[in-house]
Amino acid sequence: MSESYAFVPDLHTETLQLRIPRPAPESLPAEQAAEDVPAPRKGGRDRYLDLLRALALGRVVLYHNFGWAWLPLVFPSMGVMFALAGSLMARSLSRPALSVIRGRLRRLLPPMWLFGAILITAMVLDGWGPNSDGHPAVWWGELAFWVLPVSTPPFGDNLHGFHGIVEPTWAEQIAVPLWYLRAYLWYVLLSPLMLKALRRQPWITVFTPLALSILINSGLFDQEGRIWETVTDFTTFGSCWILGMAHQEGLLRKLPQYLAPSVAPLIMVAGLWWLLSRPVDDPTVPSDLDSVPIAQAVWSFGYVLLLLHLSPSWERWPRPLERWNGLISLLNARAVSVYLWHNTALVLAIPIIDRLWDVDFMFQHGQWLLRSHWFPLMIAIPLIALFVLCFGWMEDLAAKRSLRLFPWPRRQLGKRRAALAA
Known part of the structure; x- marks a missing residue:
């Protein structure tokens, strides 16, 4: 199981916008935008949650570039993102469940459809097609997962x-x-049932996915096929999702203040012990949390419990973080696009670097840079920005907002000074 992540919020702050004609009312939406940000307790945006989402997204990009095994331990992005989404889902389910699910799908699918249309076209041009695997009927049937990703959409695994x-x-x-996207979709579809169970049997519901993850990955089951792939991911992060729901429902605030900080580190130690005690094929390669579902589930649960216990709910940025408002707001507004396209940017960075070896100046003076593991990231970041500029508007279209090419928030100095004066 590999990573990836995160989801978007709508910006309530004033933004510097390049406007495009407004879409028709029937236009489709994108996941992780406005409604994907749990509302702060006092009514505006909760900047703490914005910060967590931006950190999770940045950590995913770093992990996919460097592959450092310690990064998921420092910040388990997937568990954090599923917890934030679960909290939002619990809040939204005060409305009729079917309308909430329809709204989530409306926000999730269009950015994925755009991504899929471009990726499928590129794969077909590179030799992928109905006869690639020898089963044309299966190939055509599995393309349906690009429309509704209840299972992982197909892709060419060995092209030209x-x-x-x-x-x-x-x-x-x-x-x-x-x-x-597949895991998120299943969480959304099952959230009404999970919320009902949470309200009736809170702690049994919270720990059930964790227990199922331990059972499923105990070696008693042969985990082959699409169904087991989905079940494994669902149980790995299910407790994080439900923990986010419990946070929104106020259940965590009912716990004694000392309980979460006392228990969560013990849970994380258990996850770390399980990770380090697993047999490895290559002792020179550090154990990776993403490749051990039980360790991932337990470590992420303990980490998320600590973050939700802390939960300061900032309506305004603390002064040291104010300078990062623009970047964090942009990442939150375009989280789906960054998430979907960042690996494309990293893949394209390699052939660009290969061509730079043919430049005499770079060959003579810049070999240290061409060999650096940081250089692909340096190239990928502007490519990610380009993809966001070209395709990020789909998130606005999906959410039925005014289209923005670059949703960077405008500094509101007057309001800030008035607040300080008050």
Whole structure:
């Protein structure tokens, strides 16, 4: 299981906008935008949650570039993102469940459809098609998962690489984030039932996915096929999602103040012990949390419990964080686009670097840079910005907002000074 992540909020702050004609009312929406940000307790945006979402997204990009095994331990992005989404879902379910689910799908699917249309076209041009795997009927049938991702959408796992320009596995690398959309979809569909169970049997409901994850990954089951793939991801992060719901329902605030800070570190130690005690094929390679579902589930649960216990609910940024308002707001407004397209940028960075070896100046003076693991990231960041500029508007279209090419918030100095004076 690999990573990827995160989801978007709508900006209530005044933004500097490049406007495009407003879409027709029937236009489709994108996931993780306005409603994907749990409302602060006092009414405006909760900047603490914005910060967590931005950190999770940035950590995912770093992990997919460097592959550092310690990054998921420092900040388990997936568990955090599912907890934030679960909290929002619980709040939204004060409305009729079917309308909430329809709204979530409306926000999730259009950005994925745009991404899929471009990726499928590129894969077909690189040799992917009905006869690629020898089962044309299966190929055509599985394309339906690009319409509704109840299972992982198909992709070409060994293509021509556009005559060697990119690696033959380029499509597989780009498709890594799709598991998150599949898991998110199932959480959304089952949230009404999970919320009812949470209200009747809170702690049994919270710990049930964790217990199922331990059972399923105990070695008693042969986990082959699409169904087991979905069940594994669902149980790995299900307790984080329900913990977010419990936070929104106020159940965590009913606990004694000392309980979460006392218990959560013990839970995390258990997850770390399980990770380090697993047999490994190569002792020189550090154990990776993402490859051990039980460790991932337990560590993420303890980490999320601590974050939700802290939960300061900032309506305004603390002064040291004010300078990051623009970047954090932009990442929240375009989280789906960054999440979907960041691996594409990382894949494209490699052939760009390969061509730079042919530049005499770079060959003579810049080999240290061309060999650096940081250089692909340096190239990928502007490529991510370009993809967000080209395709990020789909998130606005999906949410039925005015389209914005670059939703950077405008500084509101007058309001800030008035607040300080008050």
